[in-house]
Amino acid sequence: MLDATGPSPRASEHSRPPQASVVHFETLEYAECVERVANFRNRNRDSERSADYFRWRYLGRPCNQCGYVTWALDAQGEPVGAAAFIAHEFSVLGLRQFVGVVGDISVLLSHRGQGIARGLLTEVRIAASMRGLNACFVLPNPEVTGSLSKAGFVTVASIVRDVRMLSVRRRLTERFGAGGRVAAAFIDPLLGINRARRGSGAPQGYEWREAAVFDRDADGLWESIEKDKRVLSVRNYLYLRWRFDAKPGAAYRIFEIRRANELHGYVVHHVEDDMTVIDDFLVRDAAAGRVLAREFIQTVRENAWGDAIQARFLATTSMPVPWHGAGFVRRADSQLVMWADTVSPIALPHAWFVTPGDKDV
Numbered sequence: 001m002l003d004a005t006g007p008s009p010r011a012s013e014h015s016r017p018p019q020a021s022v023v024h025f026e027t028l029e030y031a032e033c034v035e036r037v038a039n040f041r042n043r044n045r046d047s048e049r050s051a052d053y054f055r056w057r058y059l060g061r062p063c064n065q066c067g068y069v070t071w072a073l074d075a076q077g078e079p080v081g082a083a084a085f086i087a088h089e090f091s092v093l094g095l096r097q098f099v100g101v102v103g104d105i106s107v108l109l110s111h112r113g114q115g116i117a118r119g120l121l122t123e124v125r126i127a128a129s130m131r132g133l134n135a136c137f138v139l140p141n142p143e144v145t146g147s148l149s150k151a152g153f154v155t156v157a158s159i160v161r162d163v164r165m166l167s168v169r170r171r172l173t174e175r176f177g178a179g180g181r182v183a184a185a186f187i188d189p190l191l192g193i194n195r196a197r198r199g200s201g202a203p204q205g206y207e208w209r210e211a212a213v214f215d216r217d218a219d220g221l222w223e224s225i226e227k228d229k230r231v232l233s234v235r236n237y238l239y240l241r242w243r244f245d246a247k248p249g250a251a252y253r254i255f256e257i258r259r260a261n262e263l264h265g266y267v268v269h270h271v272e273d274d275m276t277v278i279d280d281f282l283v284r285d286a287a288a289g290r291v292l293a294r295e296f297i298q299t300v301r302e303n304a305w306g307d308a309i310q311a312r313f314l315a316t317t318s319m320p321v322p323w324h325g326a327g328f329v330r331r332a333d334s335q336l337v338m339w340a341d342t343v344s345p346i347a348l349p350h351a352w353f354v355t356p357g358d359k360d361v
Contacts, residue, residue: 025071026071027069027070027127028069030059030066033071037082038342056246057361059086060246061087062241063088068085072075072107074121081107083102084107086360087099087101088233091231091232098134099136099233100138100342102138102360103148105138105144107120117147122152124136129342156336156339157229157315157337158314158335159337161311163328163331165307166308167308205260206264208257209255211254217262218236219264220238221263221266222235224284225319231353235282244280247361254294255269256292257283257295265283269282270279271306274306275310278311278312278355279355281322288320293323300322311327314353318351319353346350
């Protein structure tokens with residue numbers, strides 16, 4: 001819970017770093033700076049976000065904690081940088097912890113190279129601690145990782161990207177013309193999977209379906225996951241409904257696998273540039289994961305949701321990953337997972353579980 005006896009949100013103003021002495025930092029509740037957040041964010045991003053999006057992002061989270069924005073202000077009080085942190089529930093070694101998910105880190109182009117990003121992120125750690133959050137978590141863009149490290153964030157894991165090709169026809173045709181189409185005619189059959197898998201009923205009693213929204217039995221799947229030696233964000237019914245069903249303008253699809261009418265796994269995905277992109281997944285065990293992978297790949301193929309599937313997840317995790325052994329190929333790029341304690345050091349294991357669905361949105 002937030003520390004009701006702590007300083008007010010306006011109390012954490014600091015003049016740092018020294019090389020940017022004209023800048024000071026201030027942390028406010030989102031409700032105190034609604035218009036400023038929208039204006040600053042939309043001026044510094046390629047795509048604009050609506051008022052509905054900001055209400056969803058800052059006010060709609062199911063943990064009933066408010067969102068905060070740390071501002072870098074110049075001598076006239078005008079914003080030159082900002083970073084948001086919004087409380088979310090994590091399971092850390094089996095214990096529920098409130099963690100500040102950090103995002104929208106930005107500094108005006110005219111003020112970059114002055115240590116402002118480092119100051120912002122240092123202030124975020126202080127502000128999160130003053131508000132009772134146990135740690136800060138971020139999936140950063142590459143250009144901000146240096147500032148995060150200087151502000152005390154440490155890299156705890158790395159997210160890899162695996163791709164499963166379903167067809168090479170389009171790619172080879174675009175590159176080689178008629179010769180590419182001929183080559184694809186020989187290659188595409190090799191990328192297939194067992195097309196007769198539905199002939200004799202569901203394997204091992206599993207059933208699969210596309211779902212419009214998450215049901216409350218998502219709580220049963222979440223409760224079945226072993227948590228004592230892991231760090232992962234809470235994926236219960238309320239969170240999944242907020243993150244994927246309620247997001248304004250979202251175009252997510254949900255694929256579920258069930259057994260004895262209980263949810264044993266899901267995939268959240270969307271289509272982007274002729275590729276099915278997996279945003280989040282969770283399975284009860286390895287057996288469910290194998291069936292889910294096979295049926296999901298075939299469903300993508302049958303619905304023509306692109307000629308490839310992309311899955312991103314931790315390179316090292318003890319959680320079952322359906323995409324292992326399912327024809328996915330590892331790409332070279334990766335994304336860091338960074339963490340910073342705020343109250344007291346937490347002994348963290350190496351067993352993390354993180355997907356793109358955990359990124360601040």
